[in-house]
């Protein structure tokens with residue numbers, strides 16, 4: 001069994017004249033939680049649909065679980081799970097029945113009750129699916145995505161509509177699945193979700209990979225300048241420094257006790273992400289802006 005579950009090289013997709021995916025390279029090892037980030041229209045869904053085998057590429061090579069998704073068959077499909085961005089249309093059928101029905105599509109599914117338990121729907125097993133709340137429907141979508149016991153799970157905006165408790169529970173479920181060796185490709189607009197879950201994040205913009213790395217080091221985050229701030233006689237003061245430890249030590253020496261309201265801040269994932277996206281927009285549309293101003 002290959003250690004690399006997803007391999008894409010030079011991936012290209014055009015819609016008419018528009019290059020939606022413009023030469024993307026990805027390699028995702030088994031058991032990794034890999035998150036795709038990027039603004040609306042960045043090419044995330046197109047990339048994911050190509051990896052899932054639902055969209056034909058115009059160039060590049062792709063292997064997912066050792067096969068080309070464009071020509072892989074039913075046995076391959078049974079090894080992947082998908083939680084779509086859109087909610088599934090739900091019939092007036094008890095939740096447990098729907099999950100049981102889906103389990104019948106797979107050669108070795110997870111237990112139905114175990115799956116309901118995993119997604120926190122045990123209490124709703126007998127409820128009619130169309131009576132579920134938005135967040136509960138999303139949990140059912142997740143149940144249908146994992147019922148087959150997939151080796152690779154695609155999650156597209158999985159926690160939309162979840163309350164904070166449900167989101168935390170869902171994150172734990174993802175960690176558990178990853179701990180059991182499931183590879184997870186997570187597309188999300190929630191940066192704190194990517195930070196909480198992903199081993200690596202990939203920022204796509206304009207169909208290209210703009211940054212790739214661990215969430216805590218992305219874009220030089222871990223070594224970026226820190227802002228040390230504190231209060232002095234009721235006035236907020238701050239300095240930016242490459243050596244926050246030294247700055248704090250020097251500050252501490254000048255105060256008799258605690259440094260009032262001391263804070264050390266390094267860029268958050270969101271700040272790094274927004275910086276990358278702004279750079280991209282500046283590079284991509286500068287000409288158009290200049291023309292518009294002319």
Ligand SMILES: Nc1ncnc2c1ncn2[C@@H]1O[C@H](COP(=O)(O)OP(=O)(O)OP(=O)(O)O)[C@@H](O)[C@H]1O
Nearest residue numbers: 015016018020038039040041042043044045046047
């Ligand atoms: N079926 C299609 N026909 C024509 N253009 C398309 C089609 N699907 C997507 N596009 C275009 O391709 C680009 C990438 O779209 P894609 O859906 O992959 O972006 P995304 O990153 O998933 O965005 P979002 O965060 O909004 O879901 C966009 O400019 C979009 O308008």
